[in-house]
């Protein structure tokens with residue numbers, strides 16, 4: 209359980225070094241970021257600046273060289289691999305650029321299979337899947353397979369699937385990279401809506417700076433260094 213007013217996602221003084229020949233490359237250099245429930249932060253910066261590394265560390269997929277990662281009050285860097293897997297499964301939703309849907313499964317089955325494998329009853333998983341497909345605007349497409357869906361619809365399935373486990377944190381990597389402008393905007397608006405409705409802490413890596421005003425704050429990476437997040441709210445309200 210998160211304490212009142214404490215951030216849901218917190219990276220504190222996180223450094224990540226990768227081996228590089230005889231030396232190391234510093235992908236994250238003393239990065240600190242806090243994201244609250246219902247807050248959506250855009251993460252921008254040039255290629256190679258460390259954005260994907262930040263998401264990987266926040267997702268607990270990569271252990272930082274130093275610093276602390278806390279999710280919903282649980283400090284991740286000290287946990288065993290087993291406890292980390294449980295934390296990730298229960299608390300973290302990840303949305304990659306490419307939806308990576310299974311070709312033979314319907315939209316509903318893409319959502320149900322993960323939950324069922326995690327031990328949830330088929331009935332409960334199917335009911336949650338139906339609810340989420342409706343939220344992402346795909347109630348009529350539950351029985352369609354990936355090839356029968358547009359790119360935008362496939363990304364909506366991807367978003368619904370990430371929400372199946374009721375995560376506290378949503379980590380999104382370039383969700384609009386493969387979409388045209390109109391579909392890109394509707395996907396970012398959907399991410400905004402689910403961030404608000406489910407009160408998740410969302411970090412979205414994006415190159416589309418025009419959608420940044422739909423988010424609460426923008427954080428900029430450069431050479432592994434994260435500049436302090438800047439609020440996107442104008443005095444008259446940017447949203």
Ligand SMILES: Nc1ncnc2c1ncn2[C@@H]1O[C@H](COP(=O)(O)OP(=O)(O)OP(=O)(O)O)[C@@H](O)[C@H]1O
Nearest residue numbers: 226227233234235254255256257258259260261262
């Ligand atoms: N597995 C790895 N092994 C070694 N170096 C890596 C690894 N992953 C990333 N790096 C290096 O870490 C730095 C940050 O890379 P990262 O992929 O996090 O940047 P990025 O901002 O996400 O870039 P892009 O926008 O191109 O995806 C780069 O110098 C990259 O070459």
